Amino acid sequence: xxxxxxxxxxxxxxxxxxxxxxxxxxxxxxxxxxxxxxxxxxxxxxxxxxxxxxxxxxxxxxxxxxxxxxxxxxxxxxxxxxxxxxxxxxxxxxxxxxxxxxxxxxxxxxxxxxxxxxx
Numbered sequence: 001x002x003x004x005x006x007x008x009x010x011x012x013x014x015x016x017x018x019x020x021x022x023x024x025x026x027x028x029x030x031x032x033x034x035x036x037x038x039x040x041x042x043x044x045x046x047x048x049x050x051x052x053x054x055x056x057x058x059x060x061x062x063x064x065x066x067x068x069x070x071x072x073x074x075x076x077x078x079x080x081x082x083x084x085x086x087x088x089x090x091x092x093x094x095x096x097x098x099x100x101x102x103x104x105x106x107x108x109x110x111x112x113x114x115x116x117x118x119x
Contacts, residue, residue, distance in 0.1 A: 001101040004063040008092045020089040036074030039064035
């Protein structure tokens with residue numbers, strides 16, 4: 001499995017419309033990428049390491065796919081449409097990164113396991 005991280009670096013005076021991003025852009029991405037997309041996560045930057053400090057990124061989307069090739073085959077034909085929508089929610093140039101999933105541990109409520117009694 002791989003992830004495609006799409007990050008939006010923080011910069012003074014930048015515009016980012018989260019409402020549009022969550023209600024319009026990401027559903028469009030999900031629809032256009034279809035079965036190539038195994039999961040999606042969107043994070044909104046809250047702060048840097050020190051509470052209340054400016055976050056390094058306004059937002060980050062993480063797209064989960066089987067492989068880089070699978071993502072590229074799905075993204076290629078719709079890239080212009082997806083990227084053409086960016087100005088509708090931000091003036092920040094997004095950064096992209098492919099990563100290999102080395103560890104994924106989602107701790108779901110009510111599930112027992114090695115972490116069940118963790119403090």
